[in-house]
Amino acid sequence: MNNYIENLHWRYATKKFDSEKEVSEEDLETLLEAIRLSASSYGFQPYEVFVIKDPEVRAKLKPAAFGQPQITDASYLLVFAYNTNVDEKYLDQFVKNNSETRNQPVEDFNGLKEMIQNSVLTFSDDKKEVWASRQVYIALGNLLSAAAELKIDVCPMEGFNPDEFDKLLDLHSKNLKSVTLATIGYRHEDDQLKDAKKVRKSKEELFTRI
Ligand SMILES: Cc1cc2nc3c(=O)[nH]c(=O)nc-3n(C[C@H](O)[C@H](O)[C@H](O)COP(=O)(O)O)c2cc1C
Known part of the structure; x- marks a missing residue:
């Protein structure tokens, strides 16, 4: 078995973190870079990520995540929130970033701009939400794989009340809505699930080769 698969x-989705062990700033930066480099539709990255270390803030958020202990016991809590203001202004900013990063005139991106205008910008709010959330989950997946490479534990978490999180973090005023969470840290040696075998569909169930 190669290292990546190992x-x-x-x-595993860690239930019990060792609050005595802390993820280093350097490793955190690597994980955040893995998130930043994630692919997204058109490269639009219609989301932001809040990296929360402050114990008081996490203690306030915990009840809104059904009291799950990972929120306070891990080293960091990440809140992934999608942008609710994906509009012409947002698109212009995106085109500007393309133009500056690649040192090309904005006009070079007219084709890309038009594609986005004719697709994402025509979506209803509900459809935009689904589309943006999908992009978030690519970043979440990258985080899980990158953390595994560094032997750092993560619990991806949808078990929380997004409305309450949005209120507590004042996300509405930033045109954001929370969609998923991840806690980052080190597993506690008492976590009963740490040696459990992976339960997955068989290859036959999962893959169709044509
Ligand atoms: C989007 C998503 C949301 C999840 N939400 C929670 C959660 O709120 N609490 C939790 O303990 N585990 C949560 N999990 C963990 C899953 O239960 C776990 O990933 C799954 O059972 C597979 O096991 P493994 O990740 O340990 O291999 C979530 C996983 C994903 C991908």
Whole structure:
């Protein structure tokens, strides 16, 4: 088995973190870079990520995540929130970033701009939400794989009340809505699930080769 697959077996959605062990700033930066480099539709990255270390803030958020202990016991809590203001102004900013990063005139991106105008910008709010959330989950997946490479534990979490999180973090005023969470840290040696075998569909169930 190669290392990459071994590490994916090693990782698991950690229930009990060791609050005595802290993820280093350097490793955190690597994980955040893995998120930043994630692919997204058109490269639009219609989301932001809040990296929360402050114990008081996490203690306030915990009840809105059904009291799940990972929120306060891990080293960091990440809140992934999608942008609710994906509009012409937002698109212009995106085109500007393309133009500046690649040192090309904005006009070079007219084709890309038009494609986005004719697709994403025509979506209803509901459809935009689904589309943006899908992009978030690509970043979440990258985080899980990158963390496994560094032997850092992550619990991806949808078990929370997004409206309450949005209120507590004042996300509405930033045109954001929370969609998923991830806690980052090190597993506690008492976590009963740490040595549990992976339960997955068989290859036959999952893959159709044509
Ligand atoms: C989007 C998403 C949301 C999840 N929400 C929670 C959660 O709120 N609490 C939790 O303990 N585990 C949560 N999990 C963990 C899953 O239960 C776990 O990933 C799954 O059972 C597969 O096991 P493994 O990741 O340990 O291999 C979530 C996983 C994903 C991908």
